[in-house]
Structures are given as structure tokens and as C-alpha cells.
Amino acid sequence: MSKRLILAACLALPLAACATAVPSVEVTRFHVGDPARSGTVAIEEMPGNADVSLEFRTYAAAIAQEWQRVGFSTVPAGASSDYVALVSFQRSFRPSGQARNDRPVTVGMGGGIGSGGFSGMGVGVGINLSGKPKDIVTSQLHVQLRRRSDSATIWEGRAYTEARQGTPAAQPGIAAQKLAGALIGGYPGESGRTITVK
Secondary structure (H helix, E strand, O other), X not given: XXXXXXXXXXHHHHHHHHOOOOOOEEEEEEEOOOOOOOEEEEEEEOOOOOOOOOHHHHHHHHHHHHHHHOOEEEEOOOOOOOEEEEEEEEEEEEOOOOOHHXXXXXEEEXXXXXXXXXXXXXXXXXXXXXXXXXXXXXEEEEEEEEEOOOOOEEEEEEEEEEEEOOOHHHOHHHHHHHHHHHHHOOOOOOEOOEEEEO
């Protein structure tokens, strides 16, 4: 086997070790009859939202994009519209119940030229048994679609996902897009059923 092939194989190991699966999202939707399929909708913060912050803009943008994908036109919050999408979200952290085979893996690589022109390369894999496991980040999204004329809720959905702290999937922007896409994609969805979206 050539040195180039060995080097390519060794360089691929760290990438494979860092690859992580995209977490799934659990979604539950409720609606009565056949809810609206088009109209104008304003995205507004649900009264009593537990996580009031600038992060709301991130969630509002992701949700507006998804309503547009399923046939609605979005307008600014507070503007005249056929519907109002009330949004609540929350992020929480819990300690990871990490099993031994989930502990962080490190991959090291080294090479050198010895006396007499001999060259060699080695790859080492180490398992960190003493490192503190990262917390699990739970992201939850709750959306109600209401008619503005009478404030009647015509559709409602909840979604949540979990990711290990520090991974891309745990970042607020990525979580917002993933939750909004899973929840509103396939609108209106089957009422009263919890599904898993990958």
C-alpha cells in the first residue's frame, strides 16, 4: 500500500470520529376539521413565553419561512392579518447520563523519519474516561395558529429535540430551523398523533 493511501486513510479517521447523527424531532399536532391552507399570518410571541430573549427573532424567522413554504404569506408582528401564529419556545439543560461507550474519543496521528531513511506513521485512539460529560440541551417549540377575527385556535403543534451541548445541533439557530421545519412541514398533519421527524 502506498504512503499516500495510508496518509489518506489516517486523515479520514478524525473526520469519522467527529461525525454525529442529526437528532430527530418529536412532533404532536392538533386541529379541528380541515384548517386554513392559505392567508396572511403574523408571527408573535405567545403571552407568558418562558424564554423571553433576543432568541425569539431566530425562532420567528424560522417559523415565518415554514409558513410560507406551506402556502401562507407572512406579515410583520402586529400588522393586520388573517391569522396570528403565537410562538413559545424553551431551552433547558440536564446532566448527561453517559454510558462508558459514549465517552469522548480522541484520535491522534504522528509520523517521522528515523535513521537510515526509514519512515513510519502511527495512529492512536484514546478514550477519555475522566472527562466530564457534556449536558444535554432540550429545545422545545409550541405554536398556535389563531384566526385574528375571533382568536379561535385552528391549529396547534409542539415539537422538541435533544442534542449534546457544544454540538452544532444544540445551537439555537439550527435548533429553531429543525423544530420549525419538523412542526410546520407537512401542515396540517395528523391531529392528535405524535410522530418522529428525522
